[in-house]
Amino acid sequence: MAMIAIGGAIGTGLFVGSGGALANGGPVGLWLAYCIMASMVFSMMVALGEMATLFPVAGAFTHYAARFVDPALGFAVGFNYWYSWAITTPTELVASAIVISYWDAKTNPAVYITVTLVLVWLVNFFGARAYGECEFWFSAIKVVTIVGLIILGLVLMCGGGPNHDPIGFRYWRNPGPFNQFAAGDGVVGGRWGQFLAFFSVFTQAAFSFIGTEIVATTLGEAQNPRRTVPRAIKRVFYRLVIFYVFGIFFISVLVPYTDSRLLDSSGAGTAKASPFVIAIENAGIKGLPSVVNAVILVSAWSAGNSDVYAASRTWYALALQGQAPKIFRYCTKNGLPIWSIVWTAAFGVLAYLNTGGDKAVQAFNWLYNISAISGLLAWWAILFSYLRFYYGLKRQGLSRDSHPYKAPWQPYLSWYGIISFTIIMLFNNFGVFLKGNWNASNFVASYITIPIFAVCWIGWKVAKRTKFVPLDEIDFVSGRRELDEMEELDREIYAPTKWYERWSSYLF
Known part of the structure; x- marks a missing residue:
């Protein structure tokens, strides 16, 4: 369970996407943003851990939203979470094809998209056991790689590379700890520009951590869920802090944020744009870039497996709650929600849009951008559900001391998380509001998910005439x-x- 959760959060965002974040925020801005984001994710994970320990049921946070807040919220969370992962599946397949182009740029990407798509389907149709085995080993590969890169980072920082150059904190001093935020044809100067550059990293940091909560989707099929799932939720955060906080730290000290390779579109999605690889190349080490690219490929394909698994189980949970057609409740004799998997896995064919010309690519990117903020909405809903859970217990005079796991520093930690996530969602693309930066397409793509979520919530509420569950009537x-x-x-x-x-x- 812990390895599945770790594997869900360690992916291309850490190995490659962190390079763009470094270029935008600067070394200190990058590291601070990831550290603060880790604390926000901690607030969400411990809240989820307490609820999951008490009620380890299929649907997890969609169930908690319906049970502790409003059935309409449960539908909105479930639909948006399902959509987020269902539409992310083809993006991971495309990412796999791009990664392979590092070695083979001549073959049509559709060939590699087909191969990875079939493999993803096979793993998921063989059931939870096959998925769990694959994710365990893929996660182990990613963990070993990031630990090795962290150790290598320390060696290079101290001058242990082939060029024997002790980098230390050189790049924190020059070109400096923070970048300036770009606006139009210029930049926003001074401390304000540095703050905006730092703040812009939060959205990228959040996307890197999205997937940490994916372990909760295994509740319905896990053996001994009261023990394994909550323990995974509690322990996985500390491991992720080590991997992300230390990994991002060494990225910040080894590569200057002015390095053009961080934003080189010709290497986007492959090892060429990875800050780890750039540091390795700067040190004069040969051979390792291909190894890192292989791990990036494993990460992308592993993420595709997790996307189908998480989305299909979320859709199955919606069906169980009467919020999706009854046919999706059907399971095989082995407990596999076959029609939910078929319906979700079918979205993988959208990956071929990326091979169908400029308009098809634009449509594909729109679908992905619309889904991107859904992960943050799921975190927000988890914390909202937990606060209702917390205050419901308090209103009914029930003690949390008897719970198998008790989240620390409540309710303050949950308030910190929900307010922080709200701010990030509202300002996730604040740059479009600055003079010279307005772009209607980018604005809609960045914010359309929020009204879609609201329409799902309000629409289900009106159609089914659901009501907020009063604190006195919450069922514990x-x-x-x-x-x-x-x-x-x-x-x-x-x-x-x-x-x-x-x-x-x-x-x-």
């Missing part, structure tokens, strides 16, 4: 007794007895 009882009994049985069945089982249990 249904299903809990059965889950408590299952937990006792699972504790006996899955208790580690050998030393290596206990060690593996702690590590993963």
